[in-house]
Amino acid sequence: MTAADPQMSDSMAAELADWRDTILRFLADEVEPHYEQWERDGIVPKSLYRKMGDAGLLCVDAPEAYGGSEAPLEFSFAIAEEAARLGYMSLVTNVMMHSDIVVPYITHLGTEAQKQKYLPRMISGEWFGALAMTEPGTGSDLQAIKTTALPDGDGYRLNGSKTFITNGQNADVVIVAAKTDPSGGAKGTTLFLVDTNLPGFKRGRNLEKVGMHAADTSELFFDDVRLGHDAVLGRLGGGFGHLIDELPRERLMLAVAAVAHAEGALERTIAYVTERKAFGQPVASFQNTRFELARIKTEIEVTRAFYEKCCRLYAEGRLDVPTAAMIKLATSDMEGRVVDACLQLFGGYGYMTEYPISRYWADARVQRIYGGTNEIMKEVIARSLVGR
Amino acid sequence: MSTQNEELEMFRDTVVRFFKDNVEPHYEQWEKDGIYPKDLYLQMGEAGLLCVDMPEEYGGIGAPFAFSCVVVEEAARMGYLALASNLTVHSDIAAPYILHLGTEAQKQKYLPKMATGECIGAIGMTEPGAGSDLQGMKTSATADGDDYIINGSKTFITNGQHAGVVVLATKTDPKAGAKGTTLFTVDTSLPGFKRGRNLEKAGLHSADTSELFFDNLRISRDEILGRVGGGFGHLIDELPRERLVLAVSAVAHAQGALEKTIDYVTERKAFGQPIASFQNTRFVLATCKTDIEVHRAFVEKCTQQYADNTLDVPTAAMIKLATTEMEGRVTDACLQLFGGYGYMTEYPISRYWADARIQRIYGGTSEIMKEVIARSLVGR
Ligand SMILES: Cc1cc2nc3c(=O)[nH]c(=O)nc-3n(C[C@H](O)[C@H](O)[C@H](O)COP(=O)(O)OP(=O)(O)OC[C@H]3O[C@@H](n4cnc5c(N)ncnc54)[C@H](O)[C@@H]3O)c2cc1C
Ligand SMILES: Cc1cc2nc3c(=O)[nH]c(=O)nc-3n(C[C@H](O)[C@H](O)[C@H](O)COP(=O)(O)OP(=O)(O)OC[C@H]3O[C@@H](n4cnc5c(N)ncnc54)[C@H](O)[C@@H]3O)c2cc1C
Numbered sequence: 001m002t003a004a005d006p007q008m009s010d011s012m013a014a015e016l017a018d019w020r021d022t023i024l025r026f027l028a029d030e031v032e033p034h035y036e037q038w039e040r041d042g043i044v045p046k047s048l049y050r051k052m053g054d055a056g057l058l059c060v061d062a063p064e065a066y067g068g069s070e071a072p073l074e075f076s077f078a079i080a081e082e083a084a085r086l087g088y089m090s091l092v093t094n095v096m097m098h099s100d101i102v103v104p105y106i107t108h109l110g111t112e113a114q115k116q117k118y119l120p121r122m123i124s125g126e127w128f129g130a131l132a133m134t135e136p137g138t139g140s141d142l143q144a145i146k147t148t149a150l151p152d153g154d155g156y157r158l159n160g161s162k163t164f165i166t167n168g169q170n171a172d173v174v175i176v177a178a179k180t181d182p183s184g185g186a187k188g189t190t191l192f193l194v195d196t197n198l199p200g201f202k203r204g205r206n207l208e209k210v211g212m213h214a215a216d217t218s219e220l221f222f223d224d225v226r227l228g229h230d231a232v233l234g235r236l237g238g239g240f241g242h243l244i245d246e247l248p249r250e251r252l253m254l255a256v257a258a259v260a261h262a263e264g265a266l267e268r269t270i271a272y273v274t275e276r277k278a279f280g281q282p283v284a285s286f287q288n289t290r291f292e293l294a295r296i297k298t299e300i301e302v303t304r305a306f307y308e309k310c311c312r313l314y315a316e317g318r319l320d321v322p323t324a325a326m327i328k329l330a331t332s333d334m335e336g337r338v339v340d341a342c343l344q345l346f347g348g349y350g351y352m353t354e355y356p357i358s359r360y361w362a363d364a365r366v367q368r369i370y371g372g373t374n375e376i377m378k379e380v381i382a383r384s385l386v387g388r
Numbered sequence: 389m390s391t392q393n394e395e396l397e398m399f400r401d402t403v404v405r406f407f408k409d410n411v412e413p414h415y416e417q418w419e420k421d422g423i424y425p426k427d428l429y430l431q432m433g434e435a436g437l438l439c440v441d442m443p444e445e446y447g448g449i450g451a452p453f454a455f456s457c458v459v460v461e462e463a464a465r466m467g468y469l470a471l472a473s474n475l476t477v478h479s480d481i482a483a484p485y486i487l488h489l490g491t492e493a494q495k496q497k498y499l500p501k502m503a504t505g506e507c508i509g510a511i512g513m514t515e516p517g518a519g520s521d522l523q524g525m526k527t528s529a530t531a532d533g534d535d536y537i538i539n540g541s542k543t544f545i546t547n548g549q550h551a552g553v554v555v556l557a558t559k560t561d562p563k564a565g566a567k568g569t570t571l572f573t574v575d576t577s578l579p580g581f582k583r584g585r586n587l588e589k590a591g592l593h594s595a596d597t598s599e600l601f602f603d604n605l606r607i608s609r610d611e612i613l614g615r616v617g618g619g620f621g622h623l624i625d626e627l628p629r630e631r632l633v634l635a636v637s638a639v640a641h642a643q644g645a646l647e648k649t650i651d652y653v654t655e656r657k658a659f660g661q662p663i664a665s666f667q668n669t670r671f672v673l674a675t676c677k678t679d680i681e682v683h684r685a686f687v688e689k690c691t692q693q694y695a696d697n698t699l700d701v702p703t704a705a706m707i708k709l710a711t712t713e714m715e716g717r718v719t720d721a722c723l724q725l726f727g728g729y730g731y732m733t734e735y736p737i738s739r740y741w742a743d744a745r746i747q748r749i750y751g752g753t754s755e756i757m758k759e760v761i762a763r764s765l766v767g768r
Contacts, residue, residue, distance in 0.1 A: 209731050209738070348519055
């Protein structure tokens with residue numbers, strides 16, 4: 001049920017249970033009544049993030065000094081877990097990007113001034129964050145990015161474009177990976193904190209997708225955006241290393257969502273096949289259905305055990321890059337198989353938008369692609385085995 | 389044989405040209421609209437693309453079955469699966485029902501108009517409470533003098549919004565089980581017929597999959613299709629053709645997805661080389677191609693059997709099961725090779741993937757196919 005490690009104290013387990021109730025209540029009150037509309041709109045209203053901030057649901061593991069509650073990782077994971085289980089996968093990716101990727105970048109790499117400027121506002125939901133690495137011409141191969149931030153006077157000029165950027169429409173600040181030294185290869189990459197109200201920053205289309213409709217996956221354009229030295233996040237030329245350092249957490253987050261999403265799909269399917277009758281008996285009574293459910297459950301539990309182990313490794317600072325790649329690969333592949341099998345058990349209803357299982361299926365498809373495609377995961381794992 | 393092949397390929401060119409001119413420029417809009425204009429059927433009728441294997445006396449051109457398959461094949465290959473499915477229902481399911489089972493009056497009334505596209509056909513079997521188990525259907529047709537009164541509802545009906553005639557399965561004798569099932573040709577202009585919602589789906593957006601309602605619809609005995617109480621047997625007789633046409637579309641759809649993927653991975657670069665140069669890409673493409681060719685051979689064999697009248701029910705179930713499962717695997721693998729672009733609506737591969745998902749469900753689910761095949765092996 002939880003990402004908990006077995007050594008978790010009783011008091012923390014109780015707190016975590018209360019916390020899940022808070023999350024579920026929030027989702028029931030503030031998300032469920034509107035989610036279908038947001039899916040149609042292709043975006044979640046920004047006011048939701050403010051409400052989440054007010055309810056203490058953003059960046060819960062951020063330092064207290066900046067307004068966070070410094071809760072253990074499990075508390076942050078619980079939000080993604082519950083939202084994924086209920087099938088609000090767009091919301092999960094949007095919020096995860098903000099709370100579990102962008103904000104940790106700033107806490108881990110930011111200067112005191114940057115932390116003071118961004119963290120309180122991001123924890124309250126006043127500002128929302130995005131991370132822009134992918135470009136039209138390059139995704140898997142991040143060394144090939146073409147966006148440049150060339151030195152200019154006492155700062156930089158940012159030029160280029162990014163695509164597929166989660167939170168692209170709602171973002172107030174974007175961490176942008178750019179080349180400060182185009183001839184320097186990986187070493188020429190630097191991360192910048194780019195405020196979206198700067199002149200020269202432009203949002204492109206909110207892209208239409210086959211699923212994840214309420215995630216505002218967008219194009220971003222930079223046309224001579226002036227950035228000061230104080231916009232550099234982390235080390236000049238250290239962008240690539242920073243990206244790699246943060247990957248294990250990102251991939252672990254994707255795994256959390258994948259497992260919970262599969263579990264949610266299974267729960268809905270169990271409810272459906274128990275109700276639905278064919279040939280005078282519940283669909284759940286056919287041996288094929290029973291065996292499918294059994295296989296799905298087993299797949300989920302096996303993968304969950306791996307994921308719980310990885311959570312512990314992460315907590316101990318020992319989750320290495322190949323293992324993080326394995327957890328992303330294994331969980332998202334499992335999720336794809338599970339939601340496909342679940343949809344099938346709904347018959348024609350599984351294909352109808354009004355049945356959430358159809359959304360589980362369409363949403364899950366992207367998990368094998370973003371955060372590093374599963375082919376790239378295999379490359380990473382293979383390199384740890386036999387080198388390049 | 390070779391002249392027929394030449395004719396077939398000429399016909400294929402006509403079909404492709406028609407889709408390029410009349411479908412391609414509009415298809416994305418139709419997908420957004422959830423339906424395509426009725427005019428398209430008239431245009432297709434005029435171009436001779438509807439009911440092409442129907443005898444000339446009923447407005448067709450009396451072409452071999454393979455010609456009808458070509459229309460569905462090309463629509464599927466080009467990624468217009470919603471159109472392929474609607475056409476299949478019209479030309480390859482509804483019209484043949486009427487041709488095979490109808491009285492001369494029924495044939496004269498419906499078929500010529502179906503061939504011109506003035507009257508669009510639908511098949512109404514599934515109900516909210518009964519899909520796989522058609523014997524569980526509740527729509528009733530009660531004798532009343534020389535007429536019948538139909539009450540009930542159907543759902544997931546392809547061509548539901550546009551249909552001019554519905555081949556409708558009803559219970560004329562609710563106590564007689566399968567033997568109490570009767571088919572009617574229901575003219576949708578009759579009072580008591582009502583269209584429900586055009587249902588939103590995970591894919592196949594421009595197919596108008598709809599609910600239909602029948603509220604004390606009075607219909608003449610002349611509209612009984614086939615034998616009173618013979619509905620179930622008729623359904624079973626027509627199944628092989630339906631499943632074969634689904635299989636034809638499944639293989640062509642997978643083929644189209646592969647073609648688009650080959651183009652993409654040859655163009656797109658990562659790490660300074662074409663995606664097509666990575667061994668994983670090459671092996672995935674090779675697997676997809678092999679999967680397609682194996683299934684194409686099975687479809688060709690079954691098509692021959694159908695022409696020879698030897699395509700039996702279990703084999704028709706196997707072809708539907710095997711090809712649609714293959715289609716699911718292939719479209720999933722192809723989408724993956726597009727990376728993030730594969731998930732974007734503007735890249736047709738995303739539609740191949742989402743559309744393919746339904747093929748394992750309608751026309752009898754994969755599970756029902758397995759039941760049918762298993763029964764032929766070990767009985768009930
Ligand atoms: C909904 C969504 C949200 C996203 N959010 C963000 C975001 O917030 N920020 C961000 O920066 N990016 C984001 N992305 C981008 C995502 O991370 C990229 O799409 C992904 O990394 C793949 O890159 P690509 O699309 O350019 O595919 P490509 O790199 O072009 O890959 C195409 C295909 O080639 C394969 N391939 C590539 N290299 C190799 C190799 N060496 N060996 C074998 N196969 C290979 C890939 O696996 C893939 O199958 C998002 C994408 C989506 C769809
Ligand atoms: C886009 C679309 C278009 C369609 N077009 C038409 C149309 O034009 N005309 C029409 O009449 N219908 C149409 N259908 C309906 C379609 O044929 C049914 O959805 C399908 O037959 C399954 O029925 P069901 O949805 O009621 O699923 P159910 O019968 O409720 O099945 C639910 C699940 O139980 C499984 N199951 C059922 N029985 C068994 C068993 N004995 N053993 C093991 N597993 C079993 C099924 O395989 C499925 O996985 C369409 C459906 C869709 C989605």
